[in-house]
Amino acid sequence: MNFIRLLHQNKSFILLLFFIYILFWLTISTCKQVTNVHEIHQSNRLNYRSNSTFYFILNYLFQLKINIILIDPHVLNDVFNYQLSFDKLEQQLITFAITNETVKILFESLLLQDINFSIKTSKTILHNGKTFINHIFIKYETKIVHLAVLHKYNSYYRIYRNHLQLSENIQLSYGDKIRAIDYFETELYEYLFHYPRNISHFLWLYKTSEFLYCNRTLADKMENKFHLYQNFTQLNMIIQSMRHIAHGLDKLEKHYWLAGGTLLGWYRHCGLIPFTNDADFGLYAEEYDESIRNYFLGNSITHIWAALGLVNDSLEFRLSSGNYVFDLFWAYRDGNHRWYGYQAQRSKFRRIIPLLDKLCSCDVFGYRFSIPCSPITYFNSEYGKDKWEMPLEKNYTSANMKYHSMWNDISWMYAVRLYTREGKLRSDELAISWVSKRFNYSYLSVPSFLNVLPNETVTLRPLKFELTNTSSIKNTSLQYKPRLTTRKRR
Known part of the structure; x- marks a missing residue:
């Protein structure tokens, strides 16, 4: 009887708590629905071209939050100057660039993944015995995404020579020689990668990018x-x-x-x-x-x-x-x-x-x-x-x-x-x-x-x-x- 009397005396407060409880769960449910919709939208955005092997590799890098920049002169010319569809490119290998700081993040992320990629690297040994990675090749099925590592200097990046043996039919546009690239601004392409904002100027500079050392x-x-x-x-x-x-x-x-x-x-x-x-x-x-x-x-x-x-x-x-x-x-x-x-x-x-x-x-x-x-x-x-x-x-x-x-x-x-x-x-x-x-x-x-x-x-x-x-x-x-x-x- 005392409990009933207590409920009766505090029914307004109890109703308030019940209302707050209902509102809380409604909010949680709404948030979950929004999250699911966003994840579905994100999944659709990432996989709408999953039939392309290149897109599959790029989606993977995107989900690892690895920023890459398309620098392949042939692909830049085909996609942006001749308006060819990226997912229909017939190249076996496409070259992108990543900064030197990104290399460590990439390999730390790769350790947590179980996708069956073939990943190979090219390294350079310095005179002091230290080594650093210059090129990363990510292969899936028959396609290869080539990541050329950008090493920063005062006003330009330097890309070093690749020392990894590749198929005879693969001709690298970066890694074939030591090359220098001036700093450049980029644009985002379909949320997957960046590319040079001024493509024609980037391609013009590429013709003089072979790097020579002094004596x-x-x-x-x-x-x-x-x-x-x-x-x-x-x-x-x-x-x-x-x-x-x-x-x-x-x-x-x-x-x-x-x-x-x-x-x-x-x-x-x-x-x-x-x-x-x-x-x-x-x-x-x-x-x-x-x-x-x-x-x-x-x-x-x-x-x-x-x-x-x-x-x-x-x-x-x-x-x-x-x-x-x-x-x-x-x-x-x-x-x-x-x-x-x-x-x-x-x-x-x-x-x-x-x-x-x-x-x-x-x-x-x-x-x-x-x-x-x-x-x-x-x-x-x-x-x-x-x-x-x-x-x-x-x-x-x-x-x-x-x-x-x-x-x-x-x-x-x-x-x-x-x-x-x-x-x-x-x-x-x-x-x-x-x-x-x-x-x-x-x-x-x-x-x-x-x-x-x-x-x-x-x-x-x-x-x-x-x-x-x-x-x-x-x-x-x-x-x-x-x-x-x-x-x-x-």
Whole structure:
């Protein structure tokens, strides 16, 4: 009776507890239903193409939360440029990339799985005895997902050579050679993997991705025998500008290579020649367009201050960071070789170099740059066979610098253009002096049309400014005087 009386006295409180209990179980039931629906949706999303072996492997990696990036150039081209269906690709092997940090997570996850995958790895042994994994091959049925491991450097990833024996009919796009890839942004593809956001640019860079090492033996000799050490004060002032120039040319998809003493510094010193005072870049003349000049006019990091020569003859841009000069030389094809143009006073000189039909990549203090794939052939042509292996005396006359001809009066007016830091054509006393110094005439103002880089034969427009006739061209000695300033030998 007491219990019944107690219930009666507290029936409101008991009803409240009962209501809360019912509400609790309804909430639990609803959550379970939502979870089941989500799992069904997730399962459908992961398995809707389970008939594809590649998708089966990729689904497996996705569920392990392994982020992979499609870098296979053939598949990128087929799927995104030719719009082929990914699940109908006929390749036996597709290459993806994973970061070095992901490798450990992947293998820890694999230990917990019981799927019948065939997993093989390629390893590299370092000089200190340590090993690291460079490539992972996951095979299921007849298909292989190749995971190339990305090793990070300052501005790029390096993918090392694969040492695992593969079937003769498999040709790797990464792992066939050591390759370098600039950092790139990615997009997500069907929740399964990422791919480069700018695919066309990624494929363009792939053509120059083969990686070459500098000559460490020669670099040690430069330090131990000749006491030529890297000047890190110089390095900090020059390397960022060099990287900015290279990045700009890559962005414009203009092939370039480290040239002259800059290339020699990479190979012989594994850095920069300590006493160098500039950096040289070579470019293909047939790739020139105005986007290059426009990019560097008024550039806040390295701006163009002089354009020398003509588009179709001996074109050279001189850039400045405020502390160092950077030269862009266009190389013109002539039969089985190329040549750079160079002007000293009013004379035109030419330097013969190989065709350079293929470019590769190198590392200069952790940054990727493009270089000729046959640097020794380049050095023998530029400096003489094997002469480049020794540091040479200062104030030399290059054996590869040959006199070609003289600029005529009309062309000379176009062949020298100076610019302000803001990218405007200079018309001050210095600019006038540069042109009129070795001209048949001296004029009192710089005509605005000299801002043009003509592609065809130059014809002088009607002169609407004051000219003062002189008896002869001044200082036309054909003796080579490098750069109007003293230049140190390589």
